[in-house]
Amino acid sequence: xxxxxxxxLVLFLTVLFVFAYFHQGGGWNQNxxxxxxxxxxxxxxxxxxxxxxxxxxxxxxxxxxxPLDHAEYDFDGQRHALxxxxxAWKFFPISGRPxxxxxxxxxxxxxxxxxxxxxxxxxxxxxxxxxxGTSFLALPAxxxxxxxxxxxxxxxxxxWTMNLNAWLTTILSVGLLSALxxxxxxxxxxxxxxxxxxxxxxxxxAFAFGTTFFPFGTLLFDHNxxxxxxxxSFYFLRPLTAxxxxxxxxxxxxxVTNYVAGGAVIALGLYALLAPRPVHWRRAVLFSxxxxxxxxxxxxxxxxxxxxxxALNNDxxxxxxxxxxxxxxxxxxxxxxxxxxxxxxxxxGIFWLSPVLLFGLVGWFEWLRGRTFAAEARLxxxxxxxxxxxxxxxxxxxxxxxxxxxxxxxxxPFLALPxxxxxxxxxxxxxxxxxxxxxxxxxxxxxxxxxxLAVGGHARVDDAHRKDDxxxxxxxxxxxxxxFTGHIGPLTEQLLSIHLANEERRLTTEIPDxxxxxxxxxxxxxxxxxxxxxxxxxxxxxxxxxxxVSVNTVNVFDGLLGYGLWPLRSPQTxxxxxxxxxxxWPMSRWSLLxxxxxxxxxxxxxxxxxxxxxx
Numbered sequence: 133x134x135x136x137x138x139x140x141l142v143l144f145l146t147v148l149f150v151f152a153y154f155h156q157g158g159g160w161n162q163n164x165x166x167x168x169x170x171x172x173x174x175x176x177x178x179x180x181x182x183x184x185x186x187x188x189x190x191x192x193x194x195x196x197x198x199p200l201d202h203a204e205y206d207f208d209g210q211r212h213a214l215x216x217x218x219x220a221w222k223f224f225p226i227s228g229r230p231x232x233x234x235x236x237x238x239x240x241x242x243x244x245x246x247x248x249x250x251x252x253x254x255x256x257x258x259x260x261x262x263x264x265g266t267s268f269l270a271l272p273a274x275x276x277x278x279x280x281x282x283x284x285x286x287x288x289x290x291x292w293t294m295n296l297n298a299w300l301t302t303i304l305s306v307g308l309l310s311a312l313x314x315x316x317x318x319x320x321x322x323x324x325x326x327x328x329x330x331x332x333x334x335x336x337x338a339f340a341f342g343t344t345f346f347p348f349g350t351l352l353f354d355h356n357x358x359x360x361x362x363x364x365s366f367y368f369l370r371p372l373t374a375x376x377x378x379x380x381x382x383x384x385x386x387x388v389t390n391y392v393a394g395g396a397v398i399a400l401g402l403y404a405l406l407a408p409r410p411v412h413w414r415r416a417v418l419f420s421x422x423x424x425x426x427x428x429x430x431x432x433x434x435x436x437x438x439x440x441x442x443a444l445n446n447d448x449x450x451x452x453x454x455x456x457x458x459x460x461x462x463x464x465x466x467x468x469x470x471x472x473x474x475x476x477x478x479x480x481g482i483f484w485l486s487p488v489l490l491f492g493l494v495g496w497f498e499w500l501r502g503r504t505f506a507a508e509a510r511l512x513x514x515x516x517x518x519x520x521x522x523x524x525x526x527x528x529x530x531x532x533x534x535x536x537x538x539x540x541x542x543x544x545p546f547l548a549l550p551x552x553x554x555x556x557x558x559x560x561x562x563x564x565x566x567x568x569x570x571x572x573x574x575x576x577x578x579x580x581x582x583x584x585l586a587v588g589g590h591a592r593v594d595d596a597h598r599k600d601d602x603x604x605x606x607x608x609x610x611x612x613x614x615x616f617t618g619h620i621g622p623l624t625e626q627l628l629s630i631h632l633a634n635e636e637r638r639l640t641t642e643i644p645d646x647x648x649x650x651x652x653x654x655x656x657x658x659x660x661x662x663x664x665x666x667x668x669x670x671x672x673x674x675x676x677x678x679x680x681v682s683v684n685t686v687n688v689f690d691g692l693l694g695y696g697l698w699p700l701r702s703p704q705t706x707x708x709x710x711x712x713x714x715x716x717w718p719m720s721r722w723s724l725l726x727x728x729x730x731x732x733x734x735x736x737x738x739x740x741x742x743x744x745x746x747x
Contacts, residue, residue, distance in 0.1 A: 139329070139741045140315050146734040147340050148303075148311035151349040153727050155299040156581045157684035157709030159533060162352035164246035164260035166298050166688055168267040169274045174288070178264075178437050179257035184244045185214075186689045188697050193704075195289045195689055195697070202256035203227040204235070214240040216451055224451075226251050241452075242695040245688065250448035252438055261449035264433050265389025266305070266354040273304035291687065291704050298688040302352045310349040313360030314340045316367045317545055323370065324505060324552050329742040331555035334566065337735070339548035342569030343486045344536035347581035354389045355541035361386035362396050362515065363545040369404050369419070376404060376415045380422020386542070387423075388430045391444065393542060395518035397423070399511055407507030453528065466524040469602075474523055478605035479586060480530055480537045485572055485607070488551065488565040491558070495550020512546035519543040535576035535583045535606065575611040578711070578724060580683045585610040588693065590673035591623065595630055614679035615721070619667075624674050628664055631671055632657060669700055676700055680721050684709040 136144070156162075167183035175182065181200040187207065189196050198205040203214045203226035213231050215223035217239045225231050226240060241247040250261040260267070277297055278288060286293055317339055321332035339345060348355045361382045368379035383400050386393040405416035431441030438448065446462065453462065478484050499509035523529055523539040531538040554562040576583060584591045586604040593599070613620050636653055643649040664675040673694055677683050685705040690696040698704035706719070713723030 136315070139738065140318060142734055142738055142741070143318055143333075143336065144311045144315050146731060146738065147314045147349075148307055149734070150341070150727065150731050151307040151310055151346075152303040153712050153731075154350040154577060154581070155295070155302075155682075155710050156347075156350050157295075157682075158245070158298070158686040158688040158690055159582050159684070160246045160248040160691075161262075161532075162298070162302070163688050163690075164248040165262065165266050165270070165352050166301065167245060168260050168264070169270045169301060170288070172267065172271055173275050173278050178259060178433070179255075180249070180260065181258050184246065184249070184258060186245060186697060193291055194287055195291060195294065197289060200258065202229075203240075203251060203258070211235040212238050214238055214243065217241060218452075227256070228253055241450075242691050244691055247450050247452070247691070249450055250445045252448050254439065255437075257437070259437055259445060259448075261445050261453070262354065263387075263389055263391055263430070263445065265385060265387075266352065266357055268388070268429075269309065269357055270301050270305035270352065274301045277301065291689070291698075292707070294688055295707065298352070302350070306352055306356055307349060309360050310340075310345070310356045313356070313363055313545070316360070316363055317549070319373075320363075320367055320370070320549060321552050323372070324508070324549060325556060328552075328556065330739075331552045331559075333738060333742045334555040334559075334562070335548060335551040338486075338488045338551050338566050338569065339545065342488050342566055342573055343544050343548065344482070344538060344541050344573070345544050346573040347535040347577040348538060348541055350577060351581055353538065355538050358386050358390040358393050358542040359545055361389060362393060362400070362542060365397075365400050366403075366511070366546075369400065369415070371408065374415070376418035377422035379404065380419040381425060382422075383419070384423030384426030388426050388433075390542060391446075392519065392522050392539075395522070396515045396542065399514040399518065402514075403507065403511045407511070462527050463522070463525045464527065466521055467529075470529045471520070471524040473602050474520065474529070474537050474540065477602045478607065479601050479603070480534075480606075482537050482540055485536045485576075486569045488554075488562065488569040489544075489547055491554035491562055491565065492547040492550045495553035498553050499550060509550070512549065515546045516540075516543040530587060530601070532587055533582035533584045534587075535573075535581045535611075572607050575607055575615050578681050579611045579614045579679055580709070582684060583610055584693070585623075590677075590693065591620070593623075593626060593630065597626065597630060614677070614683055615681070618679045620674055620677060624664065624672060627672050627674060628660065632660060635660075667701075669694060678719075681719065681723055682709040682711055682714060 164180065167180040168178060170183050171177055171180050182197055184200060185198040185205055186195045187198060198207055205212050211234065213235050214226045215237045216226055217223060223237045223239065225237065231237055248261050250259045252259065274297065277300055281288060281293065288294065288297065314336055318332055318336040321335045322329060325331045345356060345359065365379045365383040367373055368375040368382065383397040387397060401416060401419055404419040405411060434441050434443050474480055474482060476484055483490050496509045496513060499505040519540050519542055523537065526539065583606045585606045586592045586601050609623060610620060635656055639649055639652050643652060660671060663670065664672055667676045667678055669676045685696065685700065685708050686693055687696060687704065687708040696705055711723050713726045717723040
């Protein structure tokens with residue numbers, strides 16, 4: 133692999149700085165993974181039983197972890213049993229055993245740090261309901277962090293330490309590898325641009341900051357890691373950097389990180405065999421051999437935890453995610469509606485939220501027509517098409533709390549590489565679309581990369597006034613109002629109007645006297661308005677979400693929004709998510725000034741350097 137040039141080094145530092153600037157707080161997805169990382173480092177095992185249920189120690193602000201035994205725990209002399217909960221709030225003991233007399237049944241999804249879990253009945257252990265690759269890649273960072281802190285006598289269960297550790301672990305895994313991936317992307321883009329650095333750099337900026345790769349570079353999720361691993365596999369299959377065994381290893385580890393990447397690995401294997409021509413059996417064989425070690429690692433993980441190399445985490449997952457009629461409990465026939473939503477809607481549309489990627493489609497067409505990079509265009513189409521097809525078939529296609537179509541992130545490098553064509557031929561138009569893309573992704577990242585519009589019960593209208601998800605705009609209806617006004621005004625007002633109408637109907641039924649009823653309704657309106665203006669959790673939780681930046685109040689040790697261990701607007705919830713600038717300007721747009729100065733300065737240097745002639 134060629135050594136880093138100075139331009140590539142600055143590019144790496146720029147991307148890493150921007151991604152590391154944001155700490156997005158907790159949530160089910162990253163909490164389950166961080167629990168597994170802690171379990172591996174602190175206990176030497178995969179089961180996360182001892183990192184799911186926390187209570188406060190009011191004397192020290194440390195967190196008290198309550199160990200689980202077959203989904204049950206003891207607290208204050210009382211036995212508690214964790215339960216799955218259905219839509220009617222009916223409890224089902226997770227252990228599958230009848231609850232013993234005197235045992236309190238508890239809803240796990242409000243009590244535990246994560247509901248993204250798998251419970252294995254024959255072992256009685258919990259695991260994340262996800263492939264282990266993200267946890268494996270985060271392991272070295274947390275191992276170093278934990279042992280340094282232990283040497284300094286720092287408790288890993290203090291609320292501040294735990295948040296800091298989750299942030300650092302994310303930076304040194306997802307952030308670090310995302311930045312390295314952008315360097316590989318730049319090298320490939322230079323190749324496709326005929327050595328021209330400026331279009332390659334602009335395409336890299338588009339990929340890094342103008343797509344959903346940006347917000348997910350700040351989260352302990354698998355999507356960016358999978359994208360980088362697949363991109364690295366492609367990089368090591370190219371003639372100038374041919375290392376087919378290493379390419380196979382990266383492709384195999386992408387599957388350890390994301391099961392769906394298996395389809396992309398098949399496409400890469402065919403590319404190794406068929407392109408460039410003639411058919412290259414040796415390269416394809418070496419590519420396959422490179423994938424053996426990750427395959428053995430994944431099989432060992434499955435066997436150790438689930439009893440078979442072919443048993444998946446998802447086989448034992450929380451039943452709220454399962455569809456009894458679907459393949460693997462999650463997949464059905466592809467939906468045309470979902471396909472349209474994933475393509476062009478303001479809710480999850482890849483080309484709406486990142487319009488610069490429209491030129492990726494144009495680039496593919498030009499490559500196919502020109503035949504110079506026809507094989508690469510077919511590979512990109514195959515990988516993007518695979519992830520798009522799977523997403524359109526998935527019962528959770530929206531991705532939950534998400535700043536865009538997160539299940540398409542692994543395919544983004546292959547759609548973004550053809551952007552070099554646009555920055556070579558239609559630079560002005562491409563720059564306009566790049567600016568729009570970056571602006572939207574910045575708003576989503578700076579406010580909350582786990583955007584809850586139309587997914588969270590607090591951020592959607594559930595009665596006859598609800599509009600179709602397709603038309604919900606996560607930028608203009610959620611991120612932008614938070615950033616520019618500090619609250620989500622229009623949606624809050626709509627929910628307030630519906631709430632008051634429902635309450636007035638109730639009072640009309642309960643209070644027959646018109647004078648008394650009129651007085652009560654006036655009091656209701658006044659008190660409710662005051663509660664919303666104050667940002668109280670009741671009666672509208674949405675009113676309690678305040679910007680302009682870092683709005684997520686869920687910690688890495690909390691469960692769902694509203695079920696945290698500390699009250700709203702306590703230091704613990706205020707610092708659940710943050711950016712580096714908030715150490716100087718808490719909850720202020722001024723906190724982004726260092727990001728613009730440092731990141732903008734580095735970006736400006738890169739643009740100047742890319743203009744210089746080689747030599």
